[in-house]
Amino acid sequence: MAGNDIPVNRDIFLSQMIVTLAGSLEDVIGLTETEGYITLVGSRLGDSLNAMYKENRGISRVPVDDVPAILADMKNQFGGNFTVESIDSDKIILSNTACPFGKKVFGRPSLCMMTSSVFGTITADANGYAKVSIDKALARGDPGCRIVIHLCRGDEEGREYFPDA
Secondary structure, X not given: OOHHHOOOOHHHXXXXXXXXXXXXXXXXHOHHHXXXXXXXXXXXXXHHHHHHHHHHHOXXXXXXXXXXXXXXXXXXXXXXXXXXXXXXXXXXXXXEOOOOOHHHHOOOXXXXXXXXXXXXXXXHHHHOOEEEEEEEOHXXXXXXXXXXXXXXXXXXXXEEEOOOO
């Protein structure tokens, strides 16, 4: 039996590695601490992805009006099925029916912090502030994800993001 009979590629391997790492961290240090670590990684990735978008467009700041489409497009390129549900002056709501981590994400809610921090970092850079709440998540067993990005400070639940100084 040849070794190449196993349906594995780099994307599958990296996805499985991240899910396994998140699961191991959740088991050893707990959900809250794991979410903290993943938030740090997601914020750095958000900075990097944001810089790529700005460089590609030759701009110093992404216009706030472009943010919803950029977020959905980016996650869809990674294997998600994100759509912009609504936009108004106070918030952006995105929904999703396919996690970029695939079915392996079920039971690993800490990985939702990757979405929260990437979305929050990019939005805060464009808007000056963002608060992200994940109201529904495939990782928690919901039939889809619902992500609300608040553009103004308020009493809503969520994780706050600010632009880099």
